[in-house]
Each structure stands twice: as structure tokens, then as C-alpha cells.
Amino acid sequence: MDKRTRGNIEKTLDKTIANTPIIETVGWILEGYLMKSVEEIALGYMLGALKNYVHLALSLEKITKGRRHKDVTEEDEIEIKDMLTRRIPDIMDKINRELNR
Numbered sequence: 001m002d003k004r005t006r007g008n009i010e011k012t013l014d015k016t017i018a019n020t021p022i023i024e025t026v027g028w029i030l031e032g033y034l035m036k037s038v039e040e041i042a043l044g045y046m047l048g049a050l051k052n053y054v055h056l057a058l059s060l061e062k063i064t065k066g067r068r069h070k071d072v073t074e075e076d077e078i079e080i081k082d083m084l085t086r087r088i089p090d091i092m093d094k095i096n097r098e099l100n101r
Helices: 003-019 022-030 038-064 074-099
Strands: none
Touching: 003 038, 003 074, 022 038, 022 074, 038 074
């Protein structure tokens, strides 16, 4: 993943975390189901959605650059995991702020 692509993805991840009403977004999951941890459901949902976004953005970037191999590589996966792992505290902080309104 080149620096420009990574930078664009990092900015979008930060904006998405900041602007997504996480608990409202996962509310449909919580309706009608007894969950042990709303926080864990919300975190899992956000990480899955963010990972999906990164995969899509990276694949589109590769397509626009005309690369033959458009699949996400093992090296890309390591970078994606790093980007998401670093944001877990921010996501959990946002979830807890929303729950304690």
C-alpha cells in the first residue's frame, strides 16, 4: 500500500469513527436479542464495517492504477490490521460516550 493511499484511508477511518453514531447504527442488532455486551457488539460491527471499507478502497485504488493483482495482499492485511488495532481505543471511547449520554 503506498503512502498516499494509506493516508487517504487513515483520514477516512478517523472521520468515520468520529461521525458515525455507533450505538444508533447497531440498534437494530440489539432489538429483540439479549446481548451480554453492547460494547462488544458495537466494536465488532464497527471493525467489520471499517475493514470492509479499507478492502474496497484498496481494491479500487489498485484497479485505478491498472494493477493486475487487485486482491488485497498479505502485506496489505498486516497494514489494515495495524490501522484498525490502533483505533480500537478511540472506537471504544466513542461507544462508551454514546452509551453514557
